[in-house]
Amino acid sequence: MSESPLPALPVTFRPGRTRAVLLTVGTVMFVVITAVALMLERLGPGERVSFVFTAALLFGVLVMLSRPKVVADDEGVTVVNITRARRLAWAEILKVNLRPGDPWVFLDLSDGTSLPVLGIQPGIAKEAAIRDARALRALAESRGTVAERV
Template identity: 65%
Template sequence: MSAPDAPPVPLPSLPVTFRPTRTRVVLYAVGIAQLAALTAIALALPKLSGGERISFILTGALVLAVLLLLGRPKVVARPEGVTVVNLTTKRELAWAQIVRVNLRVGDAWVHLDLADGTSLPAMGIQPGIARDQAIRDARALRDLVENHGAVDHTAL
């Protein structure tokens, strides 16, 4: 939150996408390095059969696919509402459906309290590697929710 004397922080212009950029860079780099290493090993070992070489490369591709999946989460705010993309799910929300944006100490990611009484994890804003950026993103999303019609937003 800003100090009373500080000028108000302007709302980000829509559409805006929140995602854990540093985490994605690490995941993608590790996945590509893993695939490259396993491919190099498969090609460098002369006593491997064709099937063994393929299994090395497929293992590297599988590791890369899992890491790409872990890098998928994002939160997209548009004039119409918010899209939350988590590992395997995608959910479209109208602004009025979001009651509160929560990022408490120790949370792995933001949680959105919804008007129907449920909570939706928004894994696209996570403080893992970039805590300060996640706090800024959570506050920006909270401010957008407040500006676009939700009721109570005091949980940051």
């Protein structure tokens, strides 16, 4: 089996298409809801502010959903999911898994837990996610004890 070439470090993996869709939709929603609030003549100032606040809240949720990424460097990996970030040393990563049907990559860790990695997800760009998972696995193999194939 041909091994994936190791990417130059530091490298960041993120679902680019998903991120672009979420940020575009969020921006359009914010602009449209704000425009509607300003155009409706029957709304008072408080109601207009509540429209804009709701639009900003929806935009903020979509920004949070677009946040996931994985940053690999010489010392280890930083996994940024929707609300949390976790720093891992290479030695902590035992397996990098992306099985058919998985919504994202999972890391099996030396403490016996599994960590979801939302920064590599095959939803919109399956081939890119497989390529990124293989690259992360190759990096982990070269620096740790990973044995699982993606």
